Amino acid sequence: MSIEAAAPTRPMRADARRNYEAIVRVAGDAFAEHGTQASLDDIACRAGVGPGTLYRHFPNRDCLLEAALVESRLALNELAEQLLADDDAGAALDTWLLALARHANTWDGLPDSIVQSINNKQSPLGASCSTLVDATGRLFDRAREQSAVTADVSARDLFVMAGSLAWAASRPRRDTGARAEASDDLPRLLGLLMRGLR
Amino acid sequence: MSIEAAAPTRPMRADARRNYEAIVRVAGDAFAEHGTQASLDDIACRAGVGPGTLYRHFPNRDCLLEAALVESRLALNELAEQLLADDDAGAALDTWLLALARHANTWDGLPDSIVQSINNKQSPLGASCSTLVDATGRLFDRAREQSAVTADVSARDLFVMAGSLAWAASRPRRDTGARAEASDDLPRLLGLLMRGLR
């Protein structure tokens, strides 16, 4: 939950660590405001560093996304542990997929980065998502043992479906000038999917 | 099926029409090669016109996407007419949703543009998609009358779901360096969705 978790094995110089933390903090704000395509130049500027410093710490956009998502993902892993101890494996799976989709919807554009990086160990985002895919598989298997679901689906398919529904629910409804209603379509769409698995 | 369908009511000057057609043709190639985010400057250049000419004919990217998709969408409308006369309304709905998803997958990034522009009459892409949403609703209603499906879903939800599955199936698997296998996940994912509607 602290930044230590993603920090390199050797301690960083004081100024380097200060810059690292400032960049991650500012990046979270920028992603929340402009989506995952926020300008990296702008993030560096607002963090008070040159663009080169940002690239030194985070060679590509995925690295920065990963660092800014560490806390949220650790919380998800904790949730998975709790749900694996839940008596009702079917309800646990529902809860899990909703939490997963909401995590993917932390920022606009994030579902795309996540689904695109699945199983790609070159991407730090993909590597860190593999634990989430594993958890999805374990929760699904438990639900199937209890006959709460009967369909035959891979953990990767389930993960991708949750991501794609998150994507669908997050597409801003830019209707004719009117401000987008913040309707939460996610539970309804997930319900549709789960209907098919039972 | 000809370009006439999207052309303005008054005839264009000969050179303007030549440029219009060249831009649309080149745009199709560029979108196929680089996805919907292909450089507009590059398209103008390859079509032998200045960037200003491209913007005169197509004030924004959606306008160009729409023009380059005219033929494919007209073919879809014809398919809808045929499927509405099909005796097996359930199979017709399956066929329709698959065709819809494949249409959305014509180019990388297209599902995003389509779903984002739904119900937005300011976008020519959104306006032209509304006929597809209508057709989806009619085919779904017919399937429900035959009890081939029982779920209660809006035409817009169905359309969005098809688009999101297209999106999921089209995310390039950029695995560790190996070239992406061109696996076609779409039918399997759509089958999962349809299972939930029956």
Next chain:
DNA sequence: ACCTGAACACCGTTCAAGT
């Protein structure tokens, strides 16, 4: 009426020069 292409503001990324 339509086209041209220079011009502007922006962005990601690199790298020589600093401390």
Next chain:
DNA sequence: ACCTGAACACCGTTCAAGT
């Protein structure tokens, strides 16, 4: 070891000048 910021190649968009 780390940071800086100029520099490069690019992009979308506009608009005065042409024909």
